[in-house]
Amino acid sequence: SQELEQSPQSLIVQEGKNLTINCTSSKTLYGLYWYKQKYGEGLIFLMMLQKGGEEKSHEKITAKLDEKKQQSSLHITASQPSHAGIYLCGADTGANNLFFGTGTRLTVIP
Amino acid sequence: DAGVIQSPRHEVTEMGQEVTLRCKPISGHNSLFWYRQTMMRGLELLIYFNNNVPIDDSGMPEDRFSAKMPNASFSTLKIQPSEPRDSAVYFCASSYPGPSSGANVLTFGAGSRLTVL
Numbered sequence: 001s002q003e004l005e006q007s008p009q010s011l012i013v014q015e016g017k018n019l020t021i022n023c024t025s026s027k028t029l030y031g032l033y034w035y036k037q038k039y040g041e042g043l044i045f046l047m048m049l050q051k052g053g054e055e056k057s058h059e060k061i062t063a064k065l066d067e068k069k070q071q072s073s074l075h076i077t078a079s080q081p082s083h084a085g086i087y088l089c090g091a092d093t094g095a096n097n098l099f100f101g102t103g104t105r106l107t108v109i110p
Numbered sequence: 111d112a113g114v115i116q117s118p119r120h121e122v123t124e125m126g127q128e129v130t131l132r133c134k135p136i137s138g139h140n141s142l143f144w145y146r147q148t149m150m151r152g153l154e155l156l157i158y159f160n161n162n163v164p165i166d167d168s169g170m171p172e173d174r175f176s177a178k179m180p181n182a183s184f185s186t187l188k189i190q191p192s193e194p195r196d197s198a199v200y201f202c203a204s205s206y207p208g209p210s211s212g213a214n215v216l217t218f219g220a221g222s223r224l225t226v227l
Contacts, residue, residue, distance in 0.1 A: 031214060033214070033215065033216075035218075041220060041221070042114075042201060042218035042219055042220045042221050043153075043201070043203075043216070043218040044218075045215050045216065045217070048215060088153060090216075092214050098143070098155065098158075098214055098216065099153075099154075099155050100145075100152065100153040100155075101152070102152045103152055103153070
């Protein structure tokens with residue numbers, strides 16, 4: 001079965017610092033989705049990547065999917081306390097199954 | 111649109127009791143997913159429906175769990191009898207047009223936090 005591994009599991013950064021979260025798949029991805037979850041709430045969609053080498057940005061968050069479509073990174077520039085939460089990558093394997101990685105808990109210290 | 115609506119938001123029950131969680135997907139969405147989130151196992155897909163038909167229930171833990179979608183605007187997840195290890199946050203999500211399209215952006219509800227004593 002396919003697995004999604006995220007690293008790091010948790011991250012504590014000072015406000016204003018840049019950070020990167022990685023998501024690695026054991027199989028080729030048909031689609032890679034990034035979500036953010038605030039503590040005690042549901043998941044909010046951030047970005048979707050489908051093509052190898054694709055890169056998307058929204059405000060200070062940039063996500064990339066590597067050429068082999070097995071690894072994605074999420075980069076936050078000049079982090080703010082509002083960026084705090086749990087970031088999850090989700091994978092569509094093309095087999096009508098959408099599942100999520102283990103999550104990365106981000107804390108931003110003011 | 112009000113988004114995906116789940117109820118109850120919180121449920122505390124005793125072991126052995128029946129628990130029913132409810133979900134109203136976004137109007138027009140034809141796929142519905144039930145997930146369970148725990149600290150130990152993260153976010154697990156339990157079951158999903160496409161056009162009200164269960165497509166994959168391989169994630170349902172055991173026979174104590176059942177899910178139904180009688181129409182396009184309502185789904186239930188039932189646990190009978192409940193056990194302490196079922197304590198988790200249960201999320202419902204919906205999407206359009208469906209996972210096979212290659213563009214499966216899910217909209218999640220706020221979740222139902224279940225505690226089984």
